[in-house]
Amino acid sequence: MFKTPDGKEIFVIDGHVHFWDGSPENQANIHGKQFIDCFYAYHTGFSPKEELWPKEKFEKYSEDDLYTDLFIDGPDDMAIIQSTYLKDFYKNGFNTIERNAEVAKRYPERFIVNGSFDPRDGEKALEYIHWMKETYDIQGVKMYTAEWNGASKGWRLDDPDAYRCFELCEKLGIRNIHVHKGPTIKPLSKDAFDVSDVDYAATDFENLNWIIEHCGLPRLDDFTWIATQESNVYGGIAVALPLIYNRPRHFAEIMTELLFWIGEDKILFGSDYGIWTPRWLVERLWALQLPEDVVAGRGVELTDQAKEKILGLNAARLYGIDVESKKKQLSGAPVQIAAE
Amino acid sequence: MFVAQVMAERELEVWDCLAAVSDPELDEPITDMNFVESVAVSDDLRVRVEFRLPTYWCSPNFAFLMAFGIRSEVLALPWVRGIEVHLMDHCLGDEVNKGVNSGRPFHEIFAENCDGAVLKEVVDKFLAKAFDRRQEVILLGLEAQGRAVDEIVGMRLGTLKRVRFTGEDELRQLPRYLDILATCDLASADEDLAFPTWQGQAIAADDLKDHLGRLRSTRINMEFSGALCRELAQSRYKEVEIGPEGPTLVDFMAGRVPPREITETGR
Numbered sequence: 042m043f044k045t046p047d048g049k050e051i052f053v054i055d056g057h058v059h060f061w062d063g064s065p066e067n068q069a070n071i072h073g074k075q076f077i078d079c080f081y082a083y084h085t086g087f088s089p090k091e092e093l094w095p096k097e098k099f100e101k102y103s104e105d106d107l108y109t110d111l112f113i114d115g116p117d118d119m120a121i122i123q124s125t126y127l128k129d130f131y132k133n134g135f136n137t138i139e140r141n142a143e144v145a146k147r148y149p150e151r152f153i154v155n156g157s158f159d160p161r162d163g164e165k166a167l168e169y170i171h172w173m174k175e176t177y178d179i180q181g182v183k184m185y186t187a188e189w190n191g192a193s194k195g196w197r198l199d200d201p202d203a204y205r206c207f208e209l210c211e212k213l214g215i216r217n218i219h220v221h222k223g224p225t226i227k228p229l230s231k232d233a234f235d236v237s238d239v240d241y242a243a244t245d246f247e248n249l250n251w252i253i254e255h256c257g258l259p260r261l262d263d264f265t266w267i268a269t270q271e272s273n274v275y276g277g278i279a280v281a282l283p284l285i286y287n288r289p290r291h292f293a294e295i296m297t298e299l300l301f302w303i304g305e306d307k308i309l310f311g312s313d314y315g316i317w318t319p320r321w322l323v324e325r326l327w328a329l330q331l332p333e334d335v336v337a338g339r340g341v342e343l344t345d346q347a348k349e350k351i352l353g354l355n356a357a358r359l360y361g362i363d364v365e366s367k368k369k370q371l372s373g374a375p376v377q378i379a380a381e
Numbered sequence: 382m383f384v385a386q387v388m389a390e391r392e393l394e395v396w397d398c399l400a401a402v403s404d405p406e407l408d409e410p411i412t413d414m415n416f417v418e419s420v421a422v423s424d425d426l427r428v429r430v431e432f433r434l435p436t437y438w439c440s441p442n443f444a445f446l447m448a449f450g451i452r453s454e455v456l457a458l459p460w461v462r463g464i465e466v467h468l469m470d471h472c473l474g475d476e477v478n479k480g481v482n483s484g485r486p487f488h489e490i491f492a493e494n495c496d497g498a499v500l501k502e503v504v505d506k507f508l509a510k511a512f513d514r515r516q517e518v519i520l521l522g523l524e525a526q527g528r529a530v531d532e533i534v535g536m537r538l539g540t541l542k543r544v545r546f547t548g549e550d551e552l553r554q555l556p557r558y559l560d561i562l563a564t565c566d567l568a569s570a571d572e573d574l575a576f577p578t579w580q581g582q583a584i585a586a587d588d589l590k591d592h593l594g595r596l597r598s599t600r601i602n603m604e605f606s607g608a609l610c611r612e613l614a615q616s617r618y619k620e621v622e623i624g625p626e627g628p629t630l631v632d633f634m635a636g637r638v639p640p641r642e643i644t645e646t647g648r
Contacts (some may be wrong), residue, residue, distance in 0.1 A: 072472070079613070082436065086612030107605035224609055240632050259406075259605045262598035283606070286610050338590065 042368075043116035043323050043352065045260040051349055052246050054356040055111060055120040055319050057219075057254060057279040057311025060144045062100050073130035077249040092321055102315055105378050106142050109232060112151060112376040115319040118353065118367070121311075121360075123183040123219060124157040129190075142177055150232045150370055155181040155219065160203040167209055167227070174213045180360060182210065182218030183254075186238070192195055199241035207246050216249055217359055218242075222264065223255025223280055235343040236263045243271040250359050252309060255280045265302035275355070276303055279311030282327045285325045293335045305347035307355050323352065391422045395430070395455055404451035405507035406443055407607045408514055415614060416447070416586045418469060427463035428455050433470055435614035441473045442503055448481040490599035508565060509579045510599050515558040516576065520589075522551035534584045538562070539571025 043051040063077030072096040074201055079088065081099050098106070111117040122145060127135040134140070138156045145152035156173040158166045173179050190322065209217065222236050243251045256276040257264025268274040284292040299308050310326070311318035326327045331343050357364050399417055400410045411417055411432065418431040430451050443449050448466050455464045468477045475495070480490035488500040496505075523533050523544070538560060542559070546552055564567040574583055584592050 075472070078617070079436045079438060082613045082616035083609075084611075086616040182483060259602040262540055262595075284608060286618070287612075288604075291601070291604050294597075298598070298601065304404070338594070363565075 042371075043327065045327060049345075051116075052353040052368060053116050053118050053310070053319070053323060053358070054353040054360075054362070055115075055117040055250065055275055055312050055314065055357050056252070056309040056329060057113065058107075058117075058120045058314040059102075059121050059136050059316075059322050060102075060107055060122060060124065060141055061125070061315070062101050062133065062140070063099075063135065066100075067131045068347075069130055069132050073127075074125065076130055076135075077227060077230070079086075080316055081342065082318075083280075083283075085095055087286060088317060089286055089321055092318055094315075099315065104143040104147070107144060108148065108376050109316070109378055110312060110318045112148075112380070113378065115260075115312075115317050116150075116323045118371055119153065120314075121155060121181070121356070123155050125183065125185065126157060126187075138173060138177060138179075148366075148376060150374060151193055151376070155183050156215075157183045157185070157216070158206060159188065159190055160194075160200060160206045161193055161196055163202060166206055168200075170209050170213065170215070174215060179319070181219060181221045182215060183221065185221045187221070193253060197363055198238040199245075203242070204245070207242065207249060211246060211248055218246075218249050218250060219252045219254055219277065222253050222256065222257045222260075224258070226236075236260050236267060239264075239274065240267045240271070243267070244272050247273060248274055249273065250275060251357070252277050254311070256295070258295070259296065261298055265298055268303040268307065274303075275307045275309055275359070277309045277311050278351070279313040280316075282310070282312075282322050282326065283317050284330065285322070288336065289325075289329070290332065293329065295332045296329070296338050296343060297336050297341055302339040305344075305350050306355060308351045310352045326352070388422055391426075391460070392420050393421065394458060395420045395428055398454045398458060399430070399451060401454050402447060402606055403511070404443065404610070405446045405504070406440075406510075407610060408507075408511035409607065411447055411451075414610065425462060427465070428461055428464045429467065431467045431469055432467070432500065432644055435610045435617060437470055439471065441477070442491070444468055444471060444473065444477050445480065445487075445491055446504070446507075447479050449487045455605055485619050489560055495638055508561070510603060511595045511598035512561050512565070512567075512579050515554045515561060517593065517600055518550045518554040519558050520576065520593060520596070522546055522548055528586060530586045530589050534576060535585050536575040537571060538568045538573045538575045539551065541575040542571075 043053050045051060061090055063073070063080070065074070068074050068077070077100055081096060085093060087149050096166060109115075111120050122136075122141040124136055124141055125135050125140045138154065141154045144293050154177055155179065155335040156170075156179040160166050162169070184198070186197060189195075207218070215267075220239065224240065233257070236253070239251060239253060250273050251271070252275045253264055253268070256278060258281055264276065268276060278299075281292065281295050284295070310323070312322050329343060331341070336342070354364065356362075357367075396412065396417070399410045399420075402411050404411055404414055404416070407414070416432045416434060418433050419429075421429045423429070432451065433448065451466050452464055455461055466478070466481045468474045471477065476494050483490065491500040491503075492498060495587055499616060513573060520533065523536075525548075538559075546555060567581055568574060572619070576584055577590070578584060
């Protein structure tokens with residue numbers, strides 16, 4: 042729960058968190074080391090100094106760290122844990138659904154665990170989707186179209202194999218498809234940040250919600266154009282939001298474009314924990330006023346009501362969460378960490 | 382002593398010419414971005430340039446464009462007898478280094494390593510973005526001077542060259558804007574339109590606002606990439622191991638010593 046300076050309580054769903062193991066013991070090769078090092082550079086480059094973690098904690102933080110940073114020190118009421126396998130880089134994977142489900146177990150009322158699959162696995166991907174639904178009753182998945190798989194250096198949402206997987210998702214009621222479209226890990230060479238595949242997939246699967254993480258940056262204009270055409274496309278602001286710290290004007294410009302094109306009902310907050318912790322992000326987002334000369338000509342406003350939607354109400358709608366009854370449930374079950 | 386001085390001057394000459402190579406995605410000189418790690422000139426006038434990108438994962442097509450850009454700028458210096466370009470710490474470093482130093486045509490190597498991408502198309506796409514960004518700065522500068530829309534869209538190149546700007550951005554971008562107009566055959570004579578679109582059309586007065594909206598989108602994307610590149614480049618090698626005696630001169634020269642205090646780069 043986030044309490045505004047004038048005492049209002051804001052329900053927060055953190056739409057994008059991770060529980061990874063990037064430690065040297067788990068790294069399978071140089072790519073694994075470079076991957077977590079790159080994440081750490083994002084962390085050190087865009088966090089306020091007082092929020093910096095030592096490298097060792099960043100490589101592998103504990104379950105207690107996660108609960109504390111999100112729910113005790115942090116303002117989150119609930120968090121959506123995204124799964125990222127990266128089995129080519131990490132011996133036991135980076136943050137698999139098993140690992141995520143395990144950490145969510147202690148406070149199941151606070152977590153939504155999303156799965157992941159790779160359509161290039163063909164039949165196996167379909168079996169895996171069935172297995173995730175049966176085992177964890179997932180409601181969403183996280184897709185990485187730029188991930189390596191054997192000789193393939195990436196895939197598109199509108200590939201035939203992908204369509205078979207999305208048909209199955211629709212059938213099983215896995216309705217929220219989060220797609221990483223942003224700064225990429227080993228991007229496709231021809232057009233690293235192409236978002237055009239979202240257009241096809243969103244049109245052909247109207248019953249699925251397409252949450253485009255990092256709002257397609259640095260292809261914001263393409264993303265907003267597509268999102269404007271499709272009623273089932275949303276934008277997640279993880280990775281864009283931390284710019285609010287040392288480039289607040291630039292973040293205000295991004296927010297202005299999002300409000301103008303896709304509107305306050307379709308923007309979702311995410312911290313991308315453990316790259317960043319949610320407290321300072323939420324505080325700064327709440328305090329943000331869009332400069333007049335930035336919104337000039339766009340005629341948009343970032344009202345308290347809009348912020349409340351972005352911070353939690355929009356995600357609640359997508360995941361079918363009744364906010365009032367959830368608040369009651371959570372106030373009766375506080376997060377507690379045993380003192381060491 | 383004299384020989385050493387000549388060699389040092391040659392190294393400086395190489396550094397100067399490298400400023401003409403830009404990061405294609407950001408339209409910023411690689412020397413301003415601190416991508417160039419070292420320049421060495423051997424006794425037999427062969428040059429070795431080492432460069433490094435903000436992350437191990439930076440897009441290979443950018444890496445290839447910069448590597449070949451370095452090669453062609455250095456080879457344009459009259460005294461240079463050979464060039465070796467070396468990209469450090471990159472997931473496709475071996476392919477880039479082998480390709481750029483092979484002497485084979487760039488477009489062949491590019492297509493081989495970048496999923497058949499056509500070099501000219503990629504280059505044109507980045508030029509278009511650079512054009513947008515430079516033009517926006519000048520257009521906004523003229524608007525800020527209170528000039529009328531008709532005057533701006535109808536302005537001739539000769540007039541633009543005589544405009545006095547005072548803003549830092551405008552002063553930096555004006556020569557770069559004039560340069561891209563000339564090299565892309567968009568405007569070179571004084572009577573040519575100073576503000577054509579990238580397709581070479583005049584901007585209608587009614588359309589200036591929308592046109593600026595499009596340029597703004599290009600800039601927001603480029604600034605996002607620029608923000609990432611700058612911060613990641615600065616952070617990447619912050620975690621360094623320095624020996625028990627403290628850093629040596631070599632560490633300083635190689636840029637291996639982190640700044641004592643990280644200065645805020647907000648703007």
